[in-house]
Amino acid sequence: xxxxxxxxxxxxxxxxxxxxxxxxxxxxxxxxxxxxxxxxxxxxxxxxxxxxxxxxxxxxxxxxxxxxxxxxxxxxxxxxxxxxxxxxxxxxxxxxxxxxxxxxxxxxxxxxxxxxxxxxxxxxxxxxxxxxxxxxxxxxxxxxxxxxxxxxxxxxxxxxxxxxxxxxxxxxxxxxxxxxxxxxxxxxxxxxxxxxxxxxxxxxxxxxxxxxxxxxxxxxxxxxxxxxxxxxxxxxxxxxxxxxxxxxxxxxxxxxxxxxxxxxxxxxxxxxxxxxxxxxxxxxxxxxxxxxxxxxxxxxxxxxxx
Amino acid sequence: xxxxxxxxxxxxxxxxxxxxxxxxxxxxxxxxxxxxxxxxxxxxxxxxxxxxxxxxxxxxxxxxxxxxxxxxxxxxxxxxxxxxxxxxxxxxxxxxxxxxxxxxxxxxxxxxxxxxxxxxxxxxxxxxxxxxxxxxxxxxxxxxxxxxxxxxxxxxxxxxxxxxxxxxxxxxxxxxxxxxxxxxxxxxxxxxxxxxxxxxxxxxxxxxxxxxxxxxxxxxxxxxxxxxxxxxxxxxxxxxxxxxxxxxxxxxxxxxxxxxxxxxxxxxxxxxxxxxxxxxxxxxx
Numbered sequence: 001x002x003x004x005x006x007x008x009x010x011x012x013x014x015x016x017x018x019x020x021x022x023x024x025x026x027x028x029x030x031x032x033x034x035x036x037x038x039x040x041x042x043x044x045x046x047x048x049x050x051x052x053x054x055x056x057x058x059x060x061x062x063x064x065x066x067x068x069x070x071x072x073x074x075x076x077x078x079x080x081x082x083x084x085x086x087x088x089x090x091x092x093x094x095x096x097x098x099x100x101x102x103x104x105x106x107x108x109x110x111x112x113x114x115x116x117x118x119x120x121x122x123x124x125x126x127x128x129x130x131x132x133x134x135x136x137x138x139x140x141x142x143x144x145x146x147x148x149x150x151x152x153x154x155x156x157x158x159x160x161x162x163x164x165x166x167x168x169x170x171x172x173x174x175x176x177x178x179x180x181x182x183x184x185x186x187x188x189x190x191x192x193x194x195x196x197x198x199x200x201x202x203x204x205x206x207x208x209x210x211x212x213x214x215x216x217x218x219x220x221x222x223x224x225x226x227x228x229x230x231x232x233x234x235x236x237x238x239x240x241x242x243x244x245x246x247x248x249x250x251x252x253x254x255x256x257x258x259x260x261x262x263x264x265x266x267x268x269x270x271x272x273x274x275x276x277x278x279x280x281x282x283x284x285x286x287x288x289x290x291x292x293x294x295x296x297x298x299x300x301x302x303x304x305x306x
Numbered sequence: 307x308x309x310x311x312x313x314x315x316x317x318x319x320x321x322x323x324x325x326x327x328x329x330x331x332x333x334x335x336x337x338x339x340x341x342x343x344x345x346x347x348x349x350x351x352x353x354x355x356x357x358x359x360x361x362x363x364x365x366x367x368x369x370x371x372x373x374x375x376x377x378x379x380x381x382x383x384x385x386x387x388x389x390x391x392x393x394x395x396x397x398x399x400x401x402x403x404x405x406x407x408x409x410x411x412x413x414x415x416x417x418x419x420x421x422x423x424x425x426x427x428x429x430x431x432x433x434x435x436x437x438x439x440x441x442x443x444x445x446x447x448x449x450x451x452x453x454x455x456x457x458x459x460x461x462x463x464x465x466x467x468x469x470x471x472x473x474x475x476x477x478x479x480x481x482x483x484x485x486x487x488x489x490x491x492x493x494x495x496x497x498x499x500x501x502x503x504x505x506x507x508x509x510x511x512x513x514x515x516x517x518x519x520x521x522x523x524x525x526x527x528x529x530x531x532x533x534x535x536x537x538x539x540x541x542x543x544x545x546x547x548x549x550x551x552x553x554x555x556x557x558x559x560x561x562x563x564x565x566x567x568x569x570x571x572x573x574x575x576x577x578x579x580x581x582x583x584x585x586x587x588x589x590x591x
Contacts, residue, residue: 007409015397104393109410110378
């Protein structure tokens with residue numbers, strides 16, 4: 001069972017190269033941007049002042065600034081991951097029907113349940129884990145690049161960066177975010193899998209249509225926005241970072257930067273995993289995802305024609 | 307004879323269309339069964355039911371299993387080639403071997419590599435880079451390396467040239483088949499598999515119109531080429547089908563002994579293609 005699942009997951013990586021290619025492309029773009037940004041930056045004296053300024057900051061403030069850089073670097077990955085997940089799930093059960101290989105896959109002693117499960121695990125776990133690994137590599141690469149540059153300008157990279165940067169804290173928090181996101185958005189993942197299993201053509205359009213039309217219909221017929229609320233507002237209000245309300249303090253003008261940095265230094269401490277896991281909306285979403293996935297299994301199993 | 311596939315009153319409808327209509331048959335171990343029928347006769351539907359790819363009414367048992375409900379167990383002992391194009395085009399030969407090795411308990415990688423070594427197929431090629439004939443070779447090699455009790459071939463050589471087709475069947479008999487294994491095969495090129503078969507089954511409009519062994523066939527059916535003056539005499543034996551060949555009548559008889567027809571013309575056992583036409587057209591008449 002586990003060996004089969006591993007083989008099925010490997011299949012997803014062979015078939016859907018984008019799972020690796022997309023984050024690697026983002027990593028290359030971000031690394032190149034950090035490299036060329038420094039090379040082409042004309043005002044070297046400004047950067048030198050930056051180094052002096054950074055040297056005068058207390059360590060926790062430096063840590064906060066570095067954490068900010070890391071979050072900035074991570075955010076395009078998170079965005080790209082969600083786009084990738086949408087396209088992956090829409091393609092996952094559609095591609096094998098389009099190229100007619102589904103009959104081959106079904107000629108092997110693997111159940112439809114196991115196959116659909118492997119697609120779900122890819123979207124929910126494999127893609128986030130890969131994304132995290134590449135984010136970590138990008139962080140290290142960019143920080144190394146900055147270190148070299150600081151060293152060339154006569155600063156101390158160890159003092160300015162490596163002794164202060166909260167790597168593990170940032171990565172743990174990023175992992176939590178990357179895993180929580182597909183869980184929170186799981187109803188969409190389930191819906192995309194189901195569309196991918198049944199649609200005869202253009203999975204993207206088929207999947208998008210009800211998401212766009214249902215809220216409009218509801219508005220016209222009942223003048224209410226319950227569906228729109230459930231689709232869009234809920235999606236962006238993931239209750240993972242409990243301290244998020246306080247986060248904006250960090251960006252307040254004239255705040256006591258050092259004191260705030262001390263208080264909110266750890267991203268992990270901002271996480272509210274307990275609150276997230278016990279949130280009923282999360283579980284309702286997972287049930288919806290489970291129902292759609294079951295429907296996808298049913299369609300793959302019972303439909304005769306491709 | 308132990309029955310490997312046993313069907314009793316099997317039916318499958320799509321809306322009003324009865325694709326398979328109350329079909330019963332048995333296929334024993336070590337047989338090669340040819341399933342012959344025109345397009346839309348229900349061959350593929352019947353094979354899908356045997357493979358557990360579609361649900362059906364009636365009772366169907368394959369290797370003692372209910373194919374639709376126990377598909378996973380069934381697929382450990384069954385292989386099929388449904389069409390040459392079904393191997394995924396993006397997969398590398400080596401990936402295919404890796405995959406099968408991990409999910410198929412009866413797959414022997416060594417055997418597959420041994421068979422592939424006899425071909426021009428490279429292990430790091432992707433399926434999309436191979437010619438159609440090579441894809442079929444690859445598929446057959448894989449399937450031969452699976453220690454399966456039943457092999458189902460649905461038009462396995464469609465779109466291949468004659469050399470590949472001959473080679474395909476040659477390899478099938480040499481590398482795959484033995485008395486422990488059973489094959490069900492459908493094809494339009496009946497002549498090519500005629501010598502392979504031990505059993506033959508005709509299906510038309512979802513019904514079985516003939517189900518017999520190749521050994522019994524010449525005893526059950528006889529074809530008589532008769533000159534016009536003997537035609538009426540021959541018709542007394544109730545041929546179920548008549549056709550005109552170069553001014554002579556060719557009549558096909560069922561259950562009429564050769565002795566009775568002796569002297570009326572040239573007697574011979576009908577080949578499968580002719581017998582099929584006779585059966586289908588004769589029933590319609």
